[in-house]
Structure formats: C-alpha cells, structure tokens
Amino acid sequence: MTDFFKGIPAITYEGPETSNEFAFRHYNPNEMVMGKRMEDHLRFAIAYWHSFAWQGGDPFGGQTFDRPWFGDTMDLARLKADVAFEMFDILGAPFFCFHDADVRPEGEDFANSTRNLEEIVDYFAAKMESSKTKLLWGTANLFSHRRFMSGAATNPDPDVFAYAGATIKTCMDATHKLGGANYVLWGGREGYETLLNTDLTREIEQAGRMLSMVVEYKHKIGFNGTILIEPKPQEPAKHQYDYDVATVYGFLKRFGLENEVKVNIEQGHAILAGHSFEHELAMAASLGILGSIDINRNDYQSGWDTDQFPNNVPEMALAYYEVLKAGGFTTGGTNFDAKLRRQSLDPEDLILAHVGGMDACARGLKAAAAILENGTLEAMRAERYAGWNSDEARKMLSGEYALDDLEAYVRASGLNPEPRSGKQERLENLVNRFV
Ligand code: XUL
Numbered sequence: 001m002t003d004f005f006k007g008i009p010a011i012t013y014e015g016p017e018t019s020n021e022f023a024f025r026h027y028n029p030n031e032m033v034m035g036k037r038m039e040d041h042l043r044f045a046i047a048y049w050h051s052f053a054w055q056g057g058d059p060f061g062g063q064t065f066d067r068p069w070f071g072d073t074m075d076l077a078r079l080k081a082d083v084a085f086e087m088f089d090i091l092g093a094p095f096f097c098f099h100d101a102d103v104r105p106e107g108e109d110f111a112n113s114t115r116n117l118e119e120i121v122d123y124f125a126a127k128m129e130s131s132k133t134k135l136l137w138g139t140a141n142l143f144s145h146r147r148f149m150s151g152a153a154t155n156p157d158p159d160v161f162a163y164a165g166a167t168i169k170t171c172m173d174a175t176h177k178l179g180g181a182n183y184v185l186w187g188g189r190e191g192y193e194t195l196l197n198t199d200l201t202r203e204i205e206q207a208g209r210m211l212s213m214v215v216e217y218k219h220k221i222g223f224n225g226t227i228l229i230e231p232k233p234q235e236p237a238k239h240q241y242d243y244d245v246a247t248v249y250g251f252l253k254r255f256g257l258e259n260e261v262k263v264n265i266e267q268g269h270a271i272l273a274g275h276s277f278e279h280e281l282a283m284a285a286s287l288g289i290l291g292s293i294d295i296n297r298n299d300y301q302s303g304w305d306t307d308q309f310p311n312n313v314p315e316m317a318l319a320y321y322e323v324l325k326a327g328g329f330t331t332g333g334t335n336f337d338a339k340l341r342r343q344s345l346d347p348e349d350l351i352l353a354h355v356g357g358m359d360a361c362a363r364g365l366k367a368a369a370a371i372l373e374n375g376t377l378e379a380m381r382a383e384r385y386a387g388w389n390s391d392e393a394r395k396m397l398s399g400e401y402a403l404d405d406l407e408a409y410v411r412a413s414g415l416n417p418e419p420r421s422g423k424q425e426r427l428e429n430l431v432n433r434f435v
C-alpha cells in the first residue's frame with residue numbers, strides 16, 4: 001500500500017440523504033435498472049492519463065500537481081500503477097483505460113519504449129489477478145511526442161507512418177494481453193494546420209490503410225474486443241479528419257470497415273463539433289456504430305475541450321436515454337475522460353471528482369430509464385410519424401412512386417397538408433419531470 005490516499009475510505013453507496021462526502025448518493029452498483037445491474041449498465045472506467053499522468057499544465061503555466069510518481073523511471077511507473085489500482089479499489093471502478101505513454105517512460109528508441117510498456121503490462125496483469133478492475137480499452141498516444149507533430153498515420157513522412165503502425169501493434173498486443181474489451185484510436189494529429197502544405201486526399205488514404213491494418217491485426221491475433229474511433233473536430237490539429245460521427249461513418253464506408261469499427265463518442269468533442277452529445281449518440285446508434293462513451297463536460301463559454309468532470313444531470317439523462325434506447329453498451333462503457341482543475345491539488349479532489357461524476361451519471365441513467373419506462377415520450381414520437389403507416393405513404397418509400405406519380409396522387413386526392421405542432425415545450429416539460 002502507498003500512503004497517497006491515506007485516510008480515504010472505500011466509497012460505498014449510502015443513498016441521497018447521507019451527509020458523508022465520501023459516499024455514493026445515487027450510484028448503487030447492485031441496484032437493478034430495467035432488469036440490469038447499474039454497474040453493468042454504466043461500466044465506469046478511470047482514465048489513466050488525466051488522473052495519473054497529467055501534471056496540471058495549461059498554455060500559460062506548467063505543472064501544478066506534485067505527485068510522488070512524476071518522473072521517467074520504471075520504479076516511478078510502478079509506483080504510479082500502485083496508486084492507480086488503489087484508486088480503482090477505493091472507487092470500486094470496474095474498468096480503466098490507458099495510453100502507452102501514460103503508463104511507461106519513453107525509451108531512447110522503439111525497442112526500449114516497447115520493453116518498458118511490456119514490463120508495465122506484466123505489472124498490471126499481476127495486479128489484475130486480485131483486482132476487480134478490468135481494462136475497458138487501451139490506445140496508443142500518437143500525438144504528444146514531437147515525431148508525431150505532423151500526424152501519425154497521416155504524416156507526410158512514411159517513416160512516421162511505419163513508427164505509428166508499429167506502436168499501434170504494441171498497444172494492441174498490450175490491450176489483448178490484459179483482456180481489454182475495446183481498442184481505441186483517437187487521431188489528435190490526424191488532420192492539418194494549413195492546406196498550403198497538405199495533400200488531404202493522400203493523407204486520408206493513408207489513414208484508411210492504417211485502419212485496415214488495425215482490423216487485419218485484430219483478427220490475426222484473435223482480439224475479440226471492438227475497434228473504436230473517437231471523433232473530434234479539432235484540437236490539437238486545426239482540422240481533424242475524424243470530425244464527428246457522420247464523418248467517421250463516411251470514412252468507414254469508403255474503406256469497407258463499417259462493420260468492423262465503431263465509435264467512442266466524447267461529450268466534449270461532440271460540443272466542439274457543434275453538436276449535442278445526444279445528437280452524436282443518436283446518430284451512431286442509427287448507423288449501427290455506437291460503441292462506447294468518453295464522459296466529461298466542456299465549459300460552454302470557453303470554446304475549449306476543457307474535459308471537466310460531468311455534473312449536469314439533465315445532459316446525462318438525455319445521453320443515457322440514447323444509450324438505453326440503442327440497447328445499452330456491449331463491449332463499451334463510460335470512461336471518465338475528465339481531469340481535475342489545475343488548482344485541485346489534493347488526493348481527495350481526485351476521489352471526489354469521480355464520486356460526483358459517477359453519481360451524476362447514475363442519476364442520468366435512472367432518469368433515462370424512468371422516461372423510457374413511462375413510455376409517453378416514445379409514444380408521442382411514434383404518433384408524430386404515424387401517418388407513414390398508411391399504404392399510400394409506404395408506397396412513397398418503397399419505390400412504387402416516382403415524382404410524377406406523386407404529382408398525380410396530390411392532384412387526384414386534393415392533398416393540402418395542414419402543419420401540426422411539434423410539441424417541443426410539452427416534451428421538455430415531460431423530460432423535466434424525471435431529471
Ligand atoms: C483527447 C481525448 C483522448 C482520447 C484517447 O481529446 O479524448 O484522451 O480519449 O486518446
């Protein structure tokens with residue numbers, strides 16, 4: 001045991017009335033929601049990078065956190081892992097997620113970096129034998145090191161493409177070895193700063209080939225998890241190719257990968273793309289590619305990807321409504337891709353941020369389930385489209401009618417459509433009864 005979280009108890013469910021800050025008020029893992037345990041619905045994961053690797057820097061200042069494991073040695077990487085697994089236990093977190101760069105020091109070359117990763121993966125594997133925490137997903141950090149400044153798969157230099165592919169392979173091996181449920185690709189630098197030096201046709205083809213190799217390798221090693229792309233429109237690149245869910249779907253279709261790859265949708269990324277989180281979730285569900293979610297919240301005034309812990313229950317309710325409507329997660333889950341504010345220095349801040357986030361998600365999930373079970377919202381949605389159940393309406397979609405048939409039909413029947421209310425406020429009032 002380290003003494004980092006000394007004095008902080010394991011967090012358990014005490015209910016909404018408790019005055020104990022170190023307790024769940026709403027997240028009750030064993031509570032049944034629509035016939036499934038809450039823990040199995042939400043599938044919470046702790047993000048290694050924000051909680052253990054991020055040092056509190058911003059564009060105007062560096063490190064604010066003073067963690068005993070900061071540094072570039074394997075001993076410190078093991079200390080970081082000790083503290084991480086202690087936090088997983090305190091929170092009862094069913095999953096965690098990591099990038100290679102979060103968990104191991106960079107070596108002087110590829111072989112050394114990989115050896116460091118493999119050693120830490122073995123260290124994780126030993127811990128996971130006695131821990132209840134599993135791996136939701138692993139990923140490669142192909143955006144922090146300067147070699148990736150002009151992209152990884154989309155780099156103009158084929159040597160970087162090769163290095164990126166080799167790195168992904170080692171991270172897929174690590175994920176597979178640890179029994180990961182998914183493998184994620186987020187292309188932070190897969191995009192460009194200026195078209196003046198960019199051949200976007202070539203770059204997108206490179207990205208397509210890389211993703212195909214990822215899928216081929218997944219099958220080669222018998223990895224049963226889901227490959228997930230995480231869309232984001234910009235930050236750090238000015239234009240990123242995986243802009244949003246719809247763009248990713250077009251990319252997958254183009255390379256014939258739409259049945260192989262799903263999406264990991266992050267709330268803050270949806271907002272950066274000018275969408276609501278629930279829009280992105282509904283779009284992914286509609287396209288059959290809803291995989292997993294990265295949960296956080298952006299500051300709506302700043303326009304940045306601020307990665308704050310979620311605390312807006314109505315937003316969570318609308319998000320989990322889409323997840324539940326789509327049948328819930330299979331391999332996916334709810335990853336806290338959220339970081340403390342840089343002034344939140346204390347170990348207990350890290351715990352309380354997650355406690356609050358888990359409670360906010362649990363309230364959202366319960367509200368979403370209540371709206372679904374109530375049924376009025378879906379009944380009213382169905383009623384809005386009920387006209388499409390008529391024979392005439394079906395013919396319009398089945399190909400039996402062409403435009404000139406529609407003209408004939410409108411003339412013959414004397415159609416003169418009357419607008420009907422969309423009832424938005426009434427529906428908003430309905431939702432507000434549950435959140
Ligand atoms: C960056 C982001 C990443 C991915 C994993 O905005 O969300 O942390 O989740 O690379």
Ligand code: CO
Pocket residue numbers: 186230266294337
């Ligand atoms: Co993310």
